[in-house]
Amino acid sequence: MPEQNTTSTGSRARRLLLPAAVLLALLAVTAFLLLGGQGGDGGDDTTAGSSGQSTGTGGEQDGGVDMPAADASEEEIVSALESLARREEGDPMALGDVDAPVVMISYSEFQCPFCGRFARETEPVLVEEYVEDGSLRIEWRDFPYLGEESRTAALAGRAAAAQDGFWEFEEAMFENQQPPNSGRVTPDFLADVAEQVGLDRQQFLTDLESEEAAAAVDRDFQEGQSIGVTGTPAFLVNGQPVMGAQPTDVFVEVVEEALAEAEAGR
Template identity: 45%
Template sequence: MPPSSSPAPRVRRRSRTLAAAAAGLAAVVAVVLAFTLDDNSSDGASQNSAVAETDTPDARADALLALARRDAGDPLAAGSAQAPVVLIEYSDFQCPYCGKFARDTEPELVRSYVDKGLLRIEWRNFPIFGEESERAARAAWAAGRQGKFWEFHDQAYRTTHKKNTGAFSTDKLTDMARAAGVKDLDRFRGDMTSDEASAAVQRDMEEGYALGVTSTPAFLVNDVPVLGAQPADTFKQTIEAAAKEAR
């Protein structure tokens, strides 16, 4: 993805209501009006963001827009840090609907929008199905440390597995990392079990729970929440509407 050290463009506030912005979607994620983000960022700028006590559309929109990290060096993101639209994805590697999105929809979004500089996808680990989900999340983060997150992501989602039946054991995750092109497997295994991996996954989960995310996959397209593996056309319409708002 293209690196950039210049500040991300400010997306204009939406004037329409959340219901109108999400018209045609099957469901939306509940949004909580007060939350605090970690203040670490690549450019040193604070990402702390709290929604004003007054419940207004502008306050909600600003808080949701602030969730985009836009870190040009983030290995768990694809697309320019300056893209006008950011899709944040909260997913679990054991979630069958996450896998459906990864196989059927995401590649099309990459071709149509990420490759053209219009969209950035930022992954958030949101393991909700138990120990193997948590292990897979840490493994994905570890693969990202060697620049192979998205290749690992594709390996993990190649097929749908029954939950917590050994498909994401340490040995099988190592096999996925090898197939993804991770070079240093000893480092991979060490990173996967590190406190840093656990902290990174915990940060993502806390962000999702603060939003009210309780199931996967869940998405934010700029400030529009989308729940579930919706049809590709739904994502396209939402992305294109967000791009128009950002102009």
Template identity: 45%
Template structure:
């Protein structure tokens, strides 16, 4: 992303919560539907060029390839689960205050881990994408901080447990969740949560999501293909199977 590209400040974006929806299927489908439509148009040749940044020379466009390239595959990524070289990467944009995100985390994600991550087929990369204000942002930074002590997945499970979000994500509640997740050094957790690296990691995730049009949670990319909302397990299984087949696996 060019350093000259101006992006709205994340807090401004998050303040527009009446317009942002913790989506099931419908609104998230609208959110990523434009990207999916652009990709389909490129494949059938009806939309195969776009102006360059300078506005002069057209260039070939492949939105699906661009979305697939968002998989970071960083070996040291603390907010990822699965092999960096897994054939399929599922990128998840989520908010800890989002009820549908919690539903996905409790009802669907464990089955995907057991069936695909443990088998080496799937890698899950989480993106913190808080859209419900200060509490959401605080929880996102705390999740990142827990990850620095290799407890992101456990914190993720605790924060998405049934009824957890109703207790809020104030400072002491976040420490309680960290303790529940087995974070060994709680003082470091407090420092990391409030530190500049957590803020920068959050900014990186948010800017990525906004750049591709995410404005509701949960939103997913499965092998670069948009998948909207907390859909049934079968929808994710089908998407993973298609992506694995496309990867020759």
């Protein structure tokens, strides 16, 4: 495992975790805004899908999550969030064993500079140290909240996944990350990236326009909103929220703690 300063990292990691009780408060606010407060035109763009479709907070809405009641314990909330792990065999947008003891759900998007920093600096360490030995599974979720180019890039990720090339595409996108809303993230640019990682260009462009890809992106985006995510990157590590591109050693500590809890039979 990576070397780390064990005298200080643990306490720092705990300070940077978002307590599930705080997330529950966010859920209550989100539910009010999305279910009871939709009458006005104002508000942040992050409270509505970038496709312009309405979003929900669980229940019968696809992509939502049924959360415990407002008086639920933190353990019940974490358990509900942990259940969001899909663990689908052959999921092209997941890395690691389907039965890994720890699952990290990553709400991310290709225009976010902090997502880029996580992908370039932290993700390779987690893959080498935990994914490859079967301890950790990473599941990507689209959260394209920064604008129309974010949504186009998310659709491109789905098109790459259709050719089993999502993670190669993700790496290439973040290595050559464009400034947010620069006008550069066009279908042609994205197809160039896809070709760069060995994907079929014409098939990629066809899949980019598919209804299936659009529905999948909307489902992920809605899922994130339904649990109170408002920005990226945001993570759930066995249901425990971690917000932002924290230093790599913080993620190492969080994964180690989750592994210890899993081994103890939590």
